[in-house]
Amino acid sequence: MAELTLVQALNRALRDALREDSRALVFGEDVGRLGGVFRVTDGLQEEFGEQRVFDTPLAESGIVGTAIGLALAGWRPVCEIQFDGFSYPALDQVITNLAKYRGRTRGRASMPVTIRIPSFGGIGGPEHHGESPETYYAHTAGLKVVAPSGAADGYALLRAAIADPDPVIFLEPKSRYWSKEEVAGSTGELGRARVSRQGSHATLIAWGAMAFRCLQAAEAAAEDGVELEVVDCRSLVPLDVETLAASVRKTGRAVVVHEAPLTAGFGAEISARLMETVFDDLKAPVQRVTGYDVPYPPAAVEDAYLPDLDRILTAVQKVLDHG
């Protein structure tokens, strides 16, 4: 398959899923006639008709509630919440019903629902358009949480999410939407991290757009003779602790990077898992480089909020200096 942007790869994944599974449905705000505000659903309504690709009212709770009902009736809904900051009105349906349905029915009713959410910052969006909601979902048992960093994983993991019998929260890094990558076009596997760069001195751990920023930081570090390994989690739930642990066993040092605020961010979970599994191999305390504990800032200052190379490299120096 060709080199595609993340937007094109996601579009291809939706198209292929709709073609191969007649029970797959795509719906959300502006996904039909407009083709999505980022063009991810471009041309789908034209090809599959208004019965399978349709616009919804501006009511996120209703979108997810509809998905739950359709899933109960045997459909495979893929719904879009237009932006991260608008996913919160749907949290009630997600937490109260979607995540609990399989357990509530003793396994009789699964929820093969995928909720796509353009997420994270870095595009200079206004308020409600740059949030990192992964921890809310990761903390809700019964959901899977996926966040690819580029087009190849975007295709493979969206296909896997749609095929999965359980609800998947699929967080698309907006700031990576226009990045290009060779896309193989096969379905991936949820719950597998990827070592995206080999290194020996320390491990950088991230997901979404920060996984790409960590690659840039590793490039910069290499200019100073420091070889950083980068692990792209890809999936937060399930979390591939084995791959993370194997890398940190090798390097002895780890820095977790995320856009979300520090306090109770998913970096805390990863730090704890590493402490529990590779404590004896750690040569330095695990460091976290994150957004600040403030509401997501206006576009004019978001570059100061998002972890940049200097903040990542400063944390790397700290783990290198320890012990």
Place this chain on the structure above:
Amino acid sequence: MAEYVFRLPDLAEGLEDAEIVEWRVKEGERVELNQLLGEVQTSKATVEMPSPRRGLVRKLHAAPGDLVRVGEPLVTFEIEEEPGVVGRVPQEARPARRVRLRLNTK
């Protein structure tokens, strides 16, 4: 590459036209979002015009002293990508760094 035509907006209620006072940018120049493009004189005030887009100024449609009617083209931009409805397309290039790393500092 896409083209974006910036047309004279209604700078005050019921305004019909405005006179170009001066341009602060030249054709062929790259401009940032909200960078000052120039000044126009309406019947009510002299108004500074920030750029609605980031991109390359391909054409300035009027010269200082010209009268432009509301809705007529002012500036044609060459813009890099359509970011969709919200925000901007981020740069792919590696951002700057100042921190240098040292191995075996002890």
